[in-house]
Every structure is written in C-alpha cells, then in structure tokens.
Amino acid sequence: MLSIKKILLQIENNVESIIKEDNILGKDLWLILLQQHPADIALIINNIEQEFQINLFKKLPKELAIKVFEKIQEPVQADILSHLDQDDVELIITQIPVSALTELFEHISDQDLEKYLKLLQVKQRNALISLRSFPPESAGARMQSDVLTLQENFTVKRSIEVLQRLTPKQTLTRRIYITDKNNVIVGYLDLDKLVLNKPETPLAQIMEKSELLVTVDEDQEDVANQMRHYNLDSAPVIDREKHFLGIITVEDVFEIIEEEESEDVYKMSGQAPMEYSYFATPTWTLVKQRIPWLIGLLLLQSLSSMILASYDDMISRYTIITLFLTMLIGTGGNVGNQSATLVIRGLTTKEITRQNGIKMLLREVTIALIIAGIVVTFGFARVYHASHDLVSTIAISLSLFLIIVTSVVLGTIIPLTLERFNLDPAHSAAPFLTTLMDILGVIIYCFVCSKILG
Missing domain, CATH: 1.25.60.10 (MgtE N-terminal domain-like)
Structure with missing residues (x-):
C-alpha cells in the first residue's frame, strides 16, 4: 500500500x-x-x-x-x-x-x-x-471570540439544554467557562463533570477556579509558555475588568510555538523571519531579507583586516601566526555559538531566567576554563609538531585559551543582556556572534603574540 x-x-x-x-x-x-x-x-x-x-x-x-x-x-x-x-x-x-x-x-x-x-x-x-x-502578536489577535459560555446561576439541566441548542452555532471545547450576569469570568467546568452531576445542581457549586487568566494585550508567546507549563487545553482571554472575551486553544499554542521557533531560527541565521513558506515567498523578498545582515556583517568583518594590517611587521617576521589564525578564530566562533545556543534555548523554555542568569554565567565560566584547558592541550601538540618552536607554540596556545574563555563568556552574556532589555536573544547567535568573535579573536591573537614574540 x-x-x-x-x-x-x-x-x-x-x-x-x-x-x-x-x-x-x-x-x-x-x-x-x-x-x-x-x-x-x-x-x-x-x-x-x-x-x-x-x-x-x-x-x-x-x-x-x-x-x-x-x-x-x-x-x-x-x-x-x-x-x-x-x-x-x-x-x-x-x-x-x-x-x-x-x-x-x-x-x-x-x-x-x-x-x-x-x-x-x-x-x-x-x-x-x-x-x-489588537496588536498582531497579542492574545487578543489570536483568540477565538465566538465561544459558548454558561452563567453561574444555571443548573446542570439548563446548561445541557443550552448546549444542545447553541453548540452548532458556537465553538464548544472540553472546558466550558462560567461567567456572572455581567460577563465577568468566575470559573470553569469540564464537560464530563457537567454531565455526571445531578440535573438540579447549580453550576456555582461544582465549578472550579481558572488556573490561568490571559489579558487581552498579553504577548502570545508568553501565553503559549504558560499554557504549556500548566498543561492546559484552553485558557480564557479577559480585559482589565475580567470580562470574558474569548479563548486561546491548544491548537493556537502549537501554531504560536511553531511560529516563534521558526522566527528564532531565521534570526539566528542572520535573516528576517519569513512570514510564509519558502515557495510562497517571492524571490526578491528572500533577497531583501538576507542582504541587510550580510552587508552589515561584511563591513564589520573588515575590521579584522584593519587589525591585521596594524601588526603587519610582526606577521611578516613570524609567518607561523598566519598558519594557525583560522584554527584559533574558528574555534572561538564554535564554542561561542555553543554557549549562545544553550542560553537562547534556556530562555525560550524558561529554564534560564533573570534570577538564575548569574548562576549560569558562573557555571559557563567554569566550563570554559575546563574546555579551554583540554582544547589547548591538543592545540599545543598540533602547533609544536608543525613549528618545533616552543616560544611560538606558547604564544599561540595562550591566545587559544583566552579566545575560548572570551567566546564562552560573550556567548552567555550577550543573550542574557538582550533578554534583560526585552530584545530577542536569538539576534546574538551566528552569524553575529561568529563575526564578533572573529574580530575579538584577531585582537587577542595579535596582542598576545606581539607581547611574547615581540
């Protein structure tokens, strides 16, 4: 088949x-x-x-x-x-x-x-x-407004009669929200609990308090994370006076999470987020989404050549510096992106918060020192095998150690800082972080070699 x-x-x-x-x-x-x-x-x-x-x-x-x-x-x-x-x-x-x-x-x-x-x-x-x-990424813009609600003074019998009469015209979910006569939300009732109670039972006696009330102007990503945290199939949307306006469903949560994760992936790759699928997006739109980042990073990357030019005399005397330049710079970019990815993911899942950000930074510094020690051991052997020059090997190895530690620290600090100022941490990932570490790596490498080699 x-x-x-x-x-x-x-x-x-x-x-x-x-x-x-x-x-x-x-x-x-x-x-x-x-x-x-x-x-x-x-x-x-x-x-x-x-x-x-x-x-x-x-x-x-x-x-x-x-x-x-x-x-x-x-x-x-x-x-x-x-x-x-x-x-x-x-x-x-x-x-x-x-x-x-x-x-x-x-x-x-x-x-x-x-x-x-x-x-x-x-x-x-x-x-x-x-x-x-409503703002396009708010709960109000995402909610379903044509939703059936029941009043707290209804009995079970009357509620079932209302459901039978109105369900074809209005959205019915497993969780039914209860309001007072002024349309202020007072609780909810699961459908199975409704049908299992006696007909004369008032809803006010069997309803439960909502775990989560979503305000109409709340960011949709925050709503999705809260619903996932409480494992909810739906959540009521209210205004400032707690008037019931609609609901956010689990289907909406899936869509929001998919949209936000896709947006982060595009930002991490240095592109503006795509609103539609690849083939539904015009070619010129795809070009315009990529060009600004590429031109900006190109101009920023040119600083590396200016730094190298200022150390031209030393580089011409010690050609071994150029032989291992790409190895050091590439390693710095790789370890920095590893840290940035961990932080961005942690911020997205709410495992990392402003309260424990310092704790993570200190832990990453410890990890950076361990990683740097291990990588430098292999790097030292590689450089000495190629050059048989102990002084040059020490200069390059020390540069590698400092580049790795700096990359990990920046890969951790930059996303945390962006989040602190309510900016998307995904902007800190590659290629921005890679370009930044290329420049800093060249500065560290040239400075250390100039001090040791003269």
Whole structure:
C-alpha cells in the first residue's frame, strides 16, 4: 500500500489530469484526493502552480472546500477568493472562524476588504473589526471570540439544554467557562463533570477556579509558555475588568510555538523571519531579507583586516601566526555559538531566567576554563609538531585559551543582556556572534603574540 507521502506526490505530479479527469489515472487520483484529510489537500494546493490552485479548489465539493480553505496559506487564500464568484466567497467567509479571517484580511487590498466585510453578518463583522484592532502578536489577535459560555446561576439541566441548542452555532471545547450576569469570568467546568452531576445542581457549586487568566494585550508567546507549563487545553482571554472575551486553544499554542521557533531560527541565521513558506515567498523578498545582515556583517568583518594590517611587521617576521589564525578564530566562533545556543534555548523554555542568569554565567565560566584547558592541550601538540618552536607554540596556545574563555563568556552574556532589555536573544547567535568573535579573536591573537614574540 502506498504511503500518504507517495500518494500526495503522485497527486501533485498529475494535478492537471485530475482537474480535467481526461484519463483513467486522473479519475482515480481525483477519487483518492477526495478521501484525503483537508490539511493534506491544502498542502497540495499550496505546492502547485497558481492556475492549478484555483481550478483544483473550484472543483472540490463545497463542504470539503470550506475545510480545506482554512488550512491554505493566507496569500493563496486571498488569490483564490479573488477568482470566486460572490456566492462562493460569501459561503466561505461566513463559515470559517473569525480568527482565521483576521489573518486572511491582512493580505487583501482595502477595496476587497470592504467588499468582503459587507458579506459578513453584523456579529461576525464586529468581531473581526475588534480582533484587527489588537496588536498582531497579542492574545487578543489570536483568540477565538465566538465561544459558548454558561452563567453561574444555571443548573446542570439548563446548561445541557443550552448546549444542545447553541453548540452548532458556537465553538464548544472540553472546558466550558462560567461567567456572572455581567460577563465577568468566575470559573470553569469540564464537560464530563457537567454531565455526571445531578440535573438540579447549580453550576456555582461544582465549578472550579481558572488556573490561568490571559489579558487581552498579553504577548502570545508568553501565553503559549504558560499554557504549556500548566498543561492546559484552553485558557480564557479577559480585559482589565475580567470580562470574558474569548479563548486561546491548544491548537493556537502549537501554531504560536511553531511560529516563534521558526522566527528564532531565521534570526539566528542572520535573516528576517519569513512570514510564509519558502515557495510562497517571492524571490526578491528572500533577497531583501538576507542582504541587510550580510552587508552589515561584511563591513564589520573588515575590521579584522584593519587589525591585521596594524601588526603587519610582526606577521611578516613570524609567518607561523598566519598558519594557525583560522584554527584559533574558528574555534572561538564554535564554542561561542555553543554557549549562545544553550542560553537562547534556556530562555525560550524558561529554564534560564533573570534570577538564575548569574548562576549560569558562573557555571559557563567554569566550563570554559575546563574546555579551554583540554582544547589547548591538543592545540599545543598540533602547533609544536608543525613549528618545533616552543616560544611560538606558547604564544599561540595562550591566545587559544583566552579566545575560548572570551567566546564562552560573550556567548552567555550577550543573550542574557538582550533578554534583560526585552530584545530577542536569538539576534546574538551566528552569524553575529561568529563575526564578533572573529574580530575579538584577531585582537587577542595579535596582542598576545606581539607581547611574547615581540
């Protein structure tokens, strides 16, 4: 039996035949496509050419098309909507969650936005406008607002009747939040606990206090970390007066963590974060994301040549210095990046905090001294074997020791300092740290050799 990956690949490679159904293979693959999960169909649409994206989506049954549309990347969604008639557009945007519309409407023109807003119901339109007013990385922008809640004076019997009547229209999660008559959150109740209690029991007697209340302007990454810490499937979003506004779900947490981790990876490689997938991003956008860092680091790196030029006389007399320059500089960059990666990861997982940052720094200094001692032993043997000059070997080995210790200390301090000033620690990783250590390594190397070798 073919694996799902092979099936999807075969569908992608024969998408034109599937759309036209002009041969047996195309007809068979179309039937197979209809049996796939909406997320897999969306993945296929994201990966194929634009003209096929639109035609394949139009060919899908309406009910399946709505489910698939939610999983498609926003730029592709916007393009598909622009090629549908008004009835199909209205069907889609009135069926998908308001939180999904918020992200979609960031990628369409003002003219289209005005047109689509007119198709929405008043309640949806107000909710959408409200969500768009929050900062893009806040809990308010991420929350699901169309969520069913119950009042504390309800009985179990009345609550179940309300659920049966309203569930098709509103989102229902395993955890149901309880409010007072003023929509102020007072607690929650798990669905299984609701159905296991006697019908006449008031909710106020069996509800529990929420472990976590998320304010509407709280950063989404902080919310995701707190929900992961408390192992929550959902968390209520409130305003300053504790009015219930919506919820953040575990699915939102997965998306937030994936987005934040991807953003950190791009920053650590010296690139601006990509908003969409690689193939959905225009070539010129990819170029613009990389160029600023590369030019900046190029100019910064040129300081190394200026430093070497100032020690030109010594270098010309001791050619062995140039032979081992790259070995020392490369080692410094490597150990610095190791420390920076540990700190950045620790800050992300909250294992490292402002309270224990000094403790980690002291531990890393100890580790640096041990690593430097071991590496220098091998370095000393390597240099002496090549030069048979004890004085030069001592100068190079001492330089290596100082470079390693400096790299580890900087690799630890810089991310901690950036976090202290509420800046993303990922900016401190390679290639920035590597370039910085190249410059400092050259300074240390030349200075030590000049003092020992003269």
